[in-house]
Amino acid sequence: MQLESQLSDRAVFVTGADGFVGSHLVDRLVNYGADVHVFVRATSSGELNNIRHHSDDVTVHRGDLRDKHSVSEALRALKGRSDSLIFHLAAQAHVGESWDRPYETVDTNVNGTLNLLQSIVDLDLDIAKFDTAGTSEEYGNVKAEMADNHEFDEEGRVLLSERSPVNPTSVYATSKLAADFLTMNYHDAYGLPTVTTRMFNNYGPRQNPRYITGTIITQALERDIVELGNLTPKRDLCYVSDGVRGHLHVALEGNAGQQYVYGYGENLSMREWTEMILDVGTEHGYWETPEIVQDDDRFRPGDSDVEELLVGYEKLNEETGWEPQVSWREGIRRTIEWYAENSDSWYGRVDWR
Known part of the structure; x- marks a missing residue:
């Protein structure tokens, strides 16, 4: 069945709706005619940034995931609605910042998830699916003593799937793994129709410029290195x-109590990714090829970096038919175009000045 026909007039609740992935999800839900409820952090200005163009098409609930009362009050909008969907995308999602703000990271990612799940139980909501967005960072590096429990492709690369051992190496990754387990705990204990999804390194328009793709593009647009x-x-x-x-x-066709991982299905080094971005930008006239400089001050702390991530998305493909549609070079082109045309959205947020 087409996604659109399954979402028309359906109540859908999205946390982190004004963020990077959340805003793109809201775009799709509005286009499909869903009854979209968005939960965004309350601020003094009350501004929406990435979904302002949908302000007349969505119901906005302002609050804070760390505040159980505001979470419960927002979810009350689903009371009496059957078959509703909840996408939990809100998080402190930057690995580096999780070391600078460890308490906020754990409070938001762990307690925030707990507040959502417990509120669903307290309100006795009738939902069809609750999707907690995890991260590929939860896998971390392969421990020698666990190597026999991993799968490897024909080239000897570790292939990460739903069956792979986890080994989080940052505060962020550990907090997201805890959120995943809480999501499954509430399925096992209360029968909530929960799923967890681990996306492998999303990139694209509207992403915070402090992530790797954005920082490469914004620097290339502004300077020679x-x-x-x-x-x-x-x-x-x-x-x-x-x-x-x-x-x-996953939300519409996945099975409750299950985990699903997905990504492009191929990987490359960050140097290769940088070179590809710079090549695409040069090809389309956005810059002359800048120099790549490696700065030790920008490394992750200690041994916390993850060496290699590569997904095997067979489970999602077999159950739903999902597979990636946008090539790396096309995705990069679209992303550069957005940064080039929307400097007001990122100029004051970069970390390289």
Whole structure:
């Protein structure tokens, strides 16, 4: 069944709706005619940034995930609605900042998830699916003593799936793993129809410029050098529209109590990713090829960096037919175009000045 026909007039609640992935999910839900409820952090200005163009199309609930009362009051909108969907995308999602703000990271990502799940139980909501967005960072590096429990492809690369051991190496990754387990605890204890999804390194328009793709593009647009941290780790990068489709397929067609992982299905080093971005930008006339500079000050603390991430998304593909549709070079082109045309959205947020 087409996604659109399953979402028309359906109540859908999205946390982190004004964020990077959340805003793209809201775009899709509004286009499909869903009854969209968005939960965004209350601020003094009350401004929406990424979904302002949908202000007349969504119901906005302002609060804070860390405040159980505001979470319960927002979810009360689903009372009496059957078959509703909840997408939990809100999080402190930056690995580096999780070391600078460890308490806020744990409070938001762990207690925030707990507040949502417990509120659903307290309100006795009738929901069809609750999707907690996890992260590929939860896998971390392969421990020698656990190597026999991992799968490897024909080239000897570790292939990460729903069956792979986890080994979080940052405050962020540990907090997200805890959120995943809480999500499954509430399925086992209360029968909530929960699922967890681990996306592998989404990128695209509207992403915070402090993430790798944004920091490469914004530096290249503004100067002749691109200063980066460790360029040897390998990542599996998935364009945001494919990531959003993954969430929708899991919520509508996935099985409760299950985990689903997905990404592009191929990886490359951060140096190779940087070179590809700079090549695409040069090809389309956005810059002359800048120099790549590795800066030790931009490395992750100690041994906390994850060496290699590569997804095997067979489970999601077999159950729902999902597969990535946007190539790396096309996704990069779209992303550069957005940053080039929307400097007001990121100029004051970069960390390289």
